[in-house]
Amino acid sequence: MHNFYKNKIIPPFIFLPLFISLSGCAWVHDEKPAIAETDIAQLRTPQIPKAAMQKWPGSDWWTDYHNPQLNALVAQALKDSPSIAVVQQRVEVAKAHIKMSEASDGPQVDFGADLERQKMSAEGVMGPFALDDPAAGTTGPWYTNGTFGLQGRYELDLWGKNRAHIQSALGVYQAKQAELAEARLLVSSAVVELYWDIQTYMALKQTLMDLREQETLIAKTDRQLYEQGVTSSIDDTSTSIRLAKIDEQIDVSKGRLRLLQTSLQAMLGMNAPAVHLTPVTLPEMKDSLPSVLGYELLARRPDLQAAHWYIEASLSAVDAAHAAFYPSINLMGFLQYDALHMSDLFRSSAQQMGAIAGLTLPVFDSGRLNANLGIVRANSNLSIASYNKAVVEAVSDVAKNASQVQTLSDENAHQQTVLDGSQHIYSLAQQHFSVGIISGAQVAKAKLPLLQEQAKKIQLQGEWISADIRLIRAVGGGYRAQNTETVHHG
Structure with missing residues (x-):
């Protein structure tokens, strides 16, 4: 081989282009494989309890309560929420990145102009121009050089690097849109839950006030009977204890109401007018979700959809990174005027291209x-691992909330039986009072258990409403993913 090169039969530099090409094609090494993405279409989801079966919530699911007061609160929160405003700006940033990526894939033309004043060195390469010899075309040593014109360049995207960058930016934009939907869901569900919590405690406080009124009536009647000599003794201690316990519950309800109202005011914005809610009847317990949760879960939860789009964006980024190993071909051109003297700059002879x-x-x-x-x-x-984790958590979230809805529904059914029995006993007491068999104090005593069971019913109803709202949030609150062309990655 030494003699072969020595005799110069084939010059060694002939192999240089081949070496460069081969080394460029084989540059990638030790790349880690992509991990598997959970196929939610094949996912086995838990059986949803019967009490949680109905239909998917709509995108404006809170309007199903038919409560104009609530609708106005949600509309105001969605309009003025600082958290939504932050995510909205992230969407705008992602949209700007798409435009930047698209612009990078297109041709670019620049206009440039410069003016230079310089003194030529007599000892340098341009030494002759340092002389002042008009006959030779030199007027040194000072010159004012001018240049202006157009320059254009365009990169041929033969391997799809720029297109991959565009697809990656588009994936991030879609993810940010899904995150905006998630932010709107969190705000709307928080406002709805706070609203019904307030209504629950308002109803509970009123029931406790009724209960205290009955206890006060009983205590007053017992004292009158004692003063009239009908009874020989009176025990104020037990009555005081019962009233103190009721007052304690009323104070707890009032404190909870103040806290909930402050939280609601914060959700609406501190500059919003003070909220004064009118008491309304609590919604009745009803079914809320279908019994089968399969692939639909992906499209219904904006957080899963956002995670999916981040995967698409990341795979496009991998495509772009692969394409960077291949040759890049750039086309450039220029059309400009260049002259050593400003007086010659606009002559046709100064044109160059x-x-x-x-x-x-x-x-x-x-x-x-x-x-x-x-x-x-x-x-x-x-991104894929985060998505897989989010899928598992989403399914678990739906199952746990649905189970809670079922449990509260069962408890409510039992509580309704107890409440009906208490109502029946109270009705009998009223009948006995109407015919003079018992006194009004005895009727009041018969009403006490009824009011206590009504308070338990209100609490159960409030807990069920909160659980139902959390279940709606767990399935995406009626979110619909936009139809966007899927990017395929080899």
């Missing part, structure tokens, strides 16, 4: 391209 086709192939970059590929692949796998 040209076109350049350039090829760049990475040969040795100290591992930069492989490091970049490793980063984007790891980020992509992180």
